[in-house]
Amino acid sequence: MSWFALVLPLVTTIFIAVMLYLMPSITRPTLPLGVSIPQERVGEPVIGAAVRRYRVGIAIALAVSVALTFIFAAVSPVSAVIVPIFVLLIFSFSSYWLARTSIQRAKAAGHWYQDVPVRLSGTLTATSTHASTPxxxxxxxxxxxxxxxxxxxxxxxxxxxxxxxxxxxxxxxxxxxxxxxxxxxxxxxxxxxxxxxxxxxxxxxxxxxxxxxxxxxxxxxxxxxxxxxxxxxxxxxxxxxxxxxxxxxxxxxxxxxxxxxxxxxxxxxxxxxxxxxxxxxxxxxxxxxxxxxxxxxxxxxxxxxxxxxxxxxxxxxxxxxxxxxxxxxxxxxxxxxxxxxxxxxxxxxxxxxxxxxxxxxxxxxxxxxxxxxxxxxxxx
Incomplete structure (x- = not known):
């Protein structure tokens, strides 16, 4: 077994898993797992539970992917790179989908946007302020x-x-x-x-x-x-x-x-x-x-x-x-x-x-x- 065939997929898989695990903390609080919610609903228990389930799913997906990396590294270096990452992404997306569905159900059942004032803010005309390209x-x-x-x-x-x-x-x-x-x-x-x-x-x-x-x-x-x-x-x-x-x-x-x-x-x-x-x-x-x-x-x-x-x-x-x-x-x-x-x-x-x-x-x-x-x- 080549050490490179083991280290590279392991590092790549772990990095992707860590990124996915941290994603709910990086995105805006009003978009838990990609679901739009009013600001007053940010602290809803169903959201915290959904995020925890999502992260448990990521942890399980990582464990399975690491095990597959060790298995395939001994027999097929190419598969050791492709298969674990593919499995990680499939498991992670499934976890994401199931977790966000619970938020969507609670949002619909509770009519979270009923009587909530909304405003679409956009800059759709020319302005003097632009992000400069380095x-x-x-x-x-x-x-x-x-x-x-x-x-x-x-x-x-x-x-x-x-x-x-x-x-x-x-x-x-x-x-x-x-x-x-x-x-x-x-x-x-x-x-x-x-x-x-x-x-x-x-x-x-x-x-x-x-x-x-x-x-x-x-x-x-x-x-x-x-x-x-x-x-x-x-x-x-x-x-x-x-x-x-x-x-x-x-x-x-x-x-x-x-x-x-x-x-x-x-x-x-x-x-x-x-x-x-x-x-x-x-x-x-x-x-x-x-x-x-x-x-x-x-x-x-x-x-x-x-x-x-x-x-x-x-x-x-x-x-x-x-x-x-x-x-x-x-x-x-x-x-x-x-x-x-x-x-x-x-x-x-x-x-x-x-x-x-x-x-x-x-x-x-x-x-x-x-x-x-x-x-x-x-x-x-």
């Missing part, structure tokens, strides 16, 4: 990929006629292709394409008006958008570095097991680290907003523009559960907003009822198809 991350990504491409051009003639294009979980090259422009520069071209796409998405995210909910203040909303901009930029640079490293490995050290394993470990660890830092900073913003609400509620004083009003004087966000499929996918053809805050998770998601949302979701699929085609080039 262009430095994308410039660094482009320069890195371009520099590696220049190296590839300089060594192209000296490269062997057969190049490694895939490595197994043990770090051993097991896929090869005849030398060509695509086999040599394909990963770099894909990396450049993803960099351009993520930059466009980030730019649109910062410039296109977004839906703002009633229980988010303007300052809190802007801080969240800036944080998301940083996250996308950092992920872009990590992805570019991975594609650059894979290209260099294929050219200089296709059979260096240690180097291949190092890239396989460092890449996911960097992505995990970026996401963890984002979650810590995001949680801090949410808590700061909650502190403003609490302070305003105690003082009973009015609030200035951009701050959060007290709970007693705030309208709730309208109940729009019918537009959210499973609390995760938003589809509303009558909503002019392209970007809306996620119901379960952090950041924003696209409105699939908007033509622009369909386009944004289609492009990554095409990129993934290109990656798959490159990775499955028939070996010689």
């Amino acid at each position: 262009i430095g991350w994308y410039v660094a990504s482009t320069l890195l990929l371009t520099a590696v491409a220049a190296v590839g051009v300089s060594v192209y003639d000296s490269l062997p006629e057969t190049l490694a294009t895939h490595w197994n979980a043990a770090g051993v090259a097991d896929g090869f292709a005849t030398k060509s422009v695509w086999s040599v520069f394909g990963p770099l071209l894909i990396g450049l394409g993803m960099t351009a796409f993520l930059f466009v998405v980030a730019r649109l995210t910062g410039r296109i008006p977004m839906r703002r909910v009633a229980d988010y203040g303007a300052e809190q909303q802007l801080a969240m958008q800036q944080l998301m901009q940083q996250l996308v930029g950092q992920i872009t640079l990590v992805i570019a570095a991975l594609f650059a490293a894979l290209s260099l490995l294929a050219w200089y050290a296709p059979h260096n097991v240690g180097a291949n394993l190092a890239v396989g470990i460092v890449g996911p660890v960097l992505l995990f680290a970026v996401i963890v830092v984002f979650l810590v900073r995001q949680r801090r913003i949410v808590r700061q907003g909650a502190a403003v609400v609490a302070a305003a509620g105690v003082s009973g004083a009015g609030t200035s523009a951009g701050s959060l009003p007290s709970t007693a004087h705030r309208a709730d966000t309208p109940d729009d559960d019918r537009f959210w499929k499973g609390g995760m996918i938003y589809l509303n053809r009558d909503d002019p907003a392209l970007w809306v805050p996620k119901r379960f998770g952090v950041g924003w998601t696209v409105n699939l009822g908007h033509p622009g949302g369909i386009a944004i979701m289609t492009i990554p699929v095409l990129i993934i198809i290109g990656v798959v085609i490159f990775a499955t080039i028939s070996p010689n």
Whole structure:
């Protein structure tokens, strides 16, 4: 058994499980498990019970997935990576679905939104305040990929006629292709394409008006958008570095097991680290907003523009559960907003009822198809 075939899926599985376990604490209190509720119902016992059941389900799913990792690592390293994560996601989603159903039933039976004042807050017209796109991350990504491409051009003639294009979980090259422009520069071209796409998405995210909910203040909303901009930029640079490293490995050290394993470990660890830092900073913003609400509620004083009003004087966000499929996918053809805050998770998601949302979701699929085609080039 390769230690890499055991450690990588274990680390990945545990990280995903921890993220899912913490998700109810990261999302807004008025959206427990993706169900919209009035602010006055945040402390309902049924919600706490549902969240506990969800987390018990995550813990059970993790235990099963870890056991499967040890079983498959001894017989099939590829299965050790795929099967436990697949099982974890299936069990976790089932736990999520069952737990949120209990909240929905209590909400419907108790008519929680009856006589509750609601207000849909949104910025659907041009404003002078936008989240700035940290262009430095994308410039660094482009320069890195371009520099590696220049190296590839300089060594192209000296490269062997057969190049490694895939490595197994043990770090051993097991896929090869005849030398060509695509086999040599394909990963770099894909990396450049993803960099351009993520930059466009980030730019649109910062410039296109977004839906703002009633229980988010303007300052809190802007801080969240800036944080998301940083996250996308950092992920872009990590992805570019991975594609650059894979290209260099294929050219200089296709059979260096240690180097291949190092890239396989460092890449996911960097992505995990970026996401963890984002979650810590995001949680801090949410808590700061909650502190403003609490302070305003105690003082009973009015609030200035951009701050959060007290709970007693705030309208709730309208109940729009019918537009959210499973609390995760938003589809509303009558909503002019392209970007809306996620119901379960952090950041924003696209409105699939908007033509622009369909386009944004289609492009990554095409990129993934290109990656798959490159990775499955028939070996010689």
